[in-house]
Amino acid sequence: MPENARPEPSPLYRWLVLIFVSLAMFGSYYAYDALSPLADVLKQQLRFSDLDIGFLQFMYSFPNMFTVVIGGFIIDRLGLRKALMIFAVLSFIGPAITAASGHLSVMATGRLIFGMGAESLNVAVTTSLARWFRGKELSFAFGLNLTASRLGTFAALNSPTWARWAYTNWRNPFLIALAFSSLCVAGAVIYWMMETWAESHYDLGKVSTDKVIFADLFKFGLSYWLIVALCVVFYSAIFPFQTFAVKFFMEAHGTSREFGGFLSSMLTLFAMIATPLFGLWVDRVGKRALLMMLGSMLLIPVYLMMAYTHVNLYVPMAMMGIAFSLIPAVLWPSVAYLVDQAKLGTAYGLMTMLQNIGFGGFNLLVGWANTYTHAGADNPAGYNLGMWIFSVLGFLGVLFAFLLRQRELGPHGHGLETITTATKS
Numbered sequence: 001m002p003e004n005a006r007p008e009p010s011p012l013y014r015w016l017v018l019i020f021v022s023l024a025m026f027g028s029y030y031a032y033d034a035l036s037p038l039a040d041v042l043k044q045q046l047r048f049s050d051l052d053i054g055f056l057q058f059m060y061s062f063p064n065m066f067t068v069v070i071g072g073f074i075i076d077r078l079g080l081r082k083a084l085m086i087f088a089v090l091s092f093i094g095p096a097i098t099a100a101s102g103h104l105s106v107m108a109t110g111r112l113i114f115g116m117g118a119e120s121l122n123v124a125v126t127t128s129l130a131r132w133f134r135g136k137e138l139s140f141a142f143g144l145n146l147t148a149s150r151l152g153t154f155a156a157l158n159s160p161t162w163a164r165w166a167y168t169n170w171r172n173p174f175l176i177a178l179a180f181s182s183l184c185v186a187g188a189v190i191y192w193m194m195e196t197w198a199e200s201h202y203d204l205g206k207v208s209t210d211k212v213i214f215a216d217l218f219k220f221g222l223s224y225w226l227i228v229a230l231c232v233v234f235y236s237a238i239f240p241f242q243t244f245a246v247k248f249f250m251e252a253h254g255t256s257r258e259f260g261g262f263l264s265s266m267l268t269l270f271a272m273i274a275t276p277l278f279g280l281w282v283d284r285v286g287k288r289a290l291l292m293m294l295g296s297m298l299l300i301p302v303y304l305m306m307a308y309t310h311v312n313l314y315v316p317m318a319m320m321g322i323a324f325s326l327i328p329a330v331l332w333p334s335v336a337y338l339v340d341q342a343k344l345g346t347a348y349g350l351m352t353m354l355q356n357i358g359f360g361g362f363n364l365l366v367g368w369a370n371t372y373t374h375a376g377a378d379n380p381a382g383y384n385l386g387m388w389i390f391s392v393l394g395f396l397g398v399l400f401a402f403l404l405r406q407r408e409l410g411p412h413g414h415g416l417e418t419i420t421t422a423t424k425s
Contacts, residue, residue: 006203013202014132017194018141021125022148024088024187027180028118029152031095032060034177037160037261038170039247045170046102050244050375054367057243059108060115061360064353074120075127075345081192083345084124088188090117095181099174114181115356121184123352127345128191130336139333143279146328150268150275152180157246157265161258220347223416224338226404227331228351230292230397232358234327237299237393238267238320240362244370244386252380253306253313263317270321271328278329288330288416289408293401295326299394307387327397334416365389 009017035056042048075083094114098107125145133141159166159173166172242264249260282288302316332348339347366386369375375382408416 006201009132009198009202013194013198014136014141017132017191018129018144019148020187020190020194021084021128022145022187024084024091024121024184024191025125025145025149026152027183027187028091028121029149030156030180031091031114031152031177032118033153033156033242034159034173036242036244036264037157037167037246037257038173039244040250040257041167041170041173043247046104048104049367050247050370051364051367052104054240054243054363054365055104056107056111057240057363057367058360059111060118061356061363063112063116064119064356065360066353070120070349073346073349075124075349076343080124080128080131081188081195084121084128084188084191085185087117087121087124088184090114091121091184092117092178092181094118095174095178099171099178102170117184119352119356120349121188123345123348126332126348130333130341130344130348137280137283138336139279139283139329140276141279142333143276143329146275146332147272150271153242154265154268154272155180157242157261157268158258160246160261164258167257220339220350221412223404223407223413224335224347226400226407227334227338228354230296230327230400230404231331231351231355233393233396233400234296234299234323234331235355236358236362237303237390237397238324239359240366241303241386241390243363244366244383248306248375248383249313251375251377252383255313263313266314266317267321267324270318271325274322274325275329278326279333282330282333284420286416286418286420288334289401289405290417291330292327293398293405295323295330296394296397296401298323299397300391303387303390303394307384337416337419362389362393 035053039050039053042053043050074086090113094110094112094117096110097113098110100106100110126142129141129145130138155162156177159176163173163176166176245264246257246260249255249263250257255263278291282291298319302320305311305316306313335347335351336344366389369385369389370382373379373382373385375386405417407413
């Protein structure tokens with residue numbers, strides 16, 4: 001059958017692809033977030049400080065300050081299935097090393113290797129969705145993928161409830177995380193088989209094997225860089241907070257570990273349900289920059305509410321959950337409208353690299369702030385400095401989203417405010 005006579009992949013086949021790449025993301029997210037409910041156990045059994053715990057999260061992010069762009073190059077040069085397999089294997093090896101020893105240096109090495117694989121795996125999955133769903137239900141597909149990913153986070157943060165027995169020893173939760181990280185490899189294997197079969201039966205469009213020039217990184221437009229800036233400050237306000245959230249709820253608000261884990265997972269629970277719905281809505285209405293601005297506004301007050309008031313903790317966590325649903329549903333698929341498909345892997349890689357610099361650095365900064373102010377059960381006010389840091393990041397998110405909206409409404413816009421499924425049909 002001639003190449004141009006092949007049909008596009010059926011909707012069923014595309015959704016099956018989404019299911020299996022999302023399976024890989026579920027395992028990756030579980031392994032990342034398994035550390036948070038363990039913070040006080042590591043403090044008690046291994047004598048780790050908040051700075052040590054922040055350092056472990058920093059080591060996850062550290063390699064991605066360099067390797068995620070390389071991961072983007074690998075995707076653009078080797079193709080999605082080979083890249084996905086490489087990153088999935090690294091995402092399994094890292095947790096295995098982390099669980100092997102209670103020495104900080106060994107754990108940090110495991111987190112570093114895991115970070116090298118997991119964030120590049122995220123880039124590969126994001127690029128695969130852009131390939132299979134661009135011009136179709138792209139934001140909805142991104143939203144469903146994020147829901148599956150955050151189901152991993154939800155399971156990890158609630159593991160003190162469903163795996164309470166494991167928290168008598170620091171290693172057991174890491175072994176559970178290792179078991180879940182095997183899903184990364186399983187998802188990559190299935191995707192390899194599905195893409196290989198599809199290339200001989202469907203028209204998947206051209207796959208770029210063009211050489212990626214490093215100078216191309218500096219040719220992305222202003223709208224792209226504003227989205228990157230928003231990405232950095234938004235995730236720096238979310239993930240470092242989650243690193244210490246369970247410990248914060250226990251020591252500053254007197255919750256149990258189980259309830260603290262549930263509170264931290266609330267924003268994930270909101271996102272699991274609402275992100276695909278927001279994605280479907282955005283596909284229909286556009287207004288992407290405006291919605292990112294509104295989502296960022298929700299972040300500004302939530303941390304100060306938790307630091308200075310006795311408001312029911314469900315309220316700020318629900319507000320954060322809405323923001324954590326809305327912004328990613330808009331932010332990641334927007335890049336596909338700003339960057340040529342041949343450079344999409346590199347664009348997502350660069351964005352993820354800078355994101356990791358942001359939340360890796362803020363994990364260290366907030367860990368240092370908690371240690372410097374002697375934050376703990378006997379000094380809950382010591383957490384306030386970190387809460388102010390997170391609130392400032394929310395304000396910067398509003399600023400960058402506002403500047404993006406102004407840019408997109410002008411003559412250099414790319415249609416972020418106007419492109420909908422109706423205009424594409």
